[in-house]
Amino acid sequence: MTGNLLILTAPSGAGKTSLVHALLERDAHVRLSISYTTRAPRPGEVHGQDYHFVSVGEFMAMHADGAFLESAEVYGNHYGTSEQWIREALTTGQDVLLEIDWQGAEQVRRLFADAVGIFIVPPSLVVLQQRLQGRGQDSAEVVERRLAAAREDISHMGEFDYVIINDDFDTALADLQAVLRACRLRVNDQRARHAELFTSLS
Ligand SMILES: Nc1ncnc2c1ncn2[C@@H]1O[C@H](COP(=O)(O)OP(=O)(O)OP(=O)(O)O)[C@@H](O)[C@H]1O
Numbered sequence: 665m666t667g668n669l670l671i672l673t674a675p676s677g678a679g680k681t682s683l684v685h686a687l688l689e690r691d692a693h694v695r696l697s698i699s700y701t702t703r704a705p706r707p708g709e710v711h712g713q714d715y716h717f718v719s720v721g722e723f724m725a726m727h728a729d730g731a732f733l734e735s736a737e738v739y740g741n742h743y744g745t746s747e748q749w750i751r752e753a754l755t756t757g758q759d760v761l762l763e764i765d766w767q768g769a770e771q772v773r774r775l776f777a778d779a780v781g782i783f784i785v786p787p788s789l790v791v792l793q794q795r796l797q798g799r800g801q802d803s804a805e806v807v808e809r810r811l812a813a814a815r816e817d818i819s820h821m822g823e824f825d826y827v828i829i830n831d832d833f834d835t836a837l838a839d840l841q842a843v844l845r846a847c848r849l850r851v852n853d854q855r856a857r858h859a860e861l862f863t864s865l866s
């Protein structure tokens with residue numbers, strides 16, 4: 665039985681990384697894909713933990729080798745997901761989270777028809793601006809660029825299966841846990857679990 669593939673997308677600063685980390689602390693059966701990026705590390709970010717930080721040359725070589733399940737240029741940097749890592753993790757039966765933008769989500773959906781898309785939105789653009797500025801890790805120019813893209817990002821909401829409004833953090837986290845729980849109850853997984861149970865009890 666393979667794991668569920670969940671795509672989490674949001675405008676920058678909506679809170680998806682915070683939600684994902686809170687989920688990972690509470691759920692041992694879910695794993696997060698660590699993306700490759702050409703973006704410079706933020707203060708405190710760790711290579712191999714937050715991202716695999718690579719040069720543009722390294723990224724392009726990986727892209728040419730077909731190493732990425734999906735990749736996109738987002739806010740001026742390149743980002744990509746390792747195909748090998750994803751396929752291996754799913755094969756072990758663990759659920760996998762992809763924290764990627766809407767362009768990457770589109771590519772993954774084409775390859776994995778049963779991937780579940782979750783779009784996270786901030787309650788308003790004013791709140792989004794406060795979160796991006798409050799995070800205190802990006803220059804004013806970077807914050808401006810990301811805010812300017814937020815409306816376009818949000819216009820892709822309809823391409824996803826679930827929408828979580830990240831206003832109150834605990835409510836949004838409970839919503840994310842509920843979606844994951846619903847994924848685990850999908851018929852294909854449950855049929856396989858039931859067949860095992862049925863056989864063992866017969
Ligand atoms: N519900 C919430 N209420 C208040 N602040 C929040 C909430 N959720 C997240 N934040 C804060 O908002 C900021 C942005 O959150 P986070 O870095 O998780 O966003 P993100 O969507 O992952 O952004 P990016 O795509 O740029 O990585 C952080 O400082 C985080 O602590």
Ligand SMILES: Nc1nc2c(ncn2[C@@H]2O[C@H](COP(=O)(O)O)[C@@H](O)[C@H]2O)c(=O)[nH]1
Pocket residue numbers: 673674675676699700703734735736738739743744745763764765766767768769
């Ligand atoms: N298509 C992909 N998008 C990705 C990937 N990893 C992250 N992202 C998205 O980039 C932006 C900016 O992230 P930041 O860490 O620089 O703030 C955000 O929307 C991420 O979801 C990826 O592998 N593929």
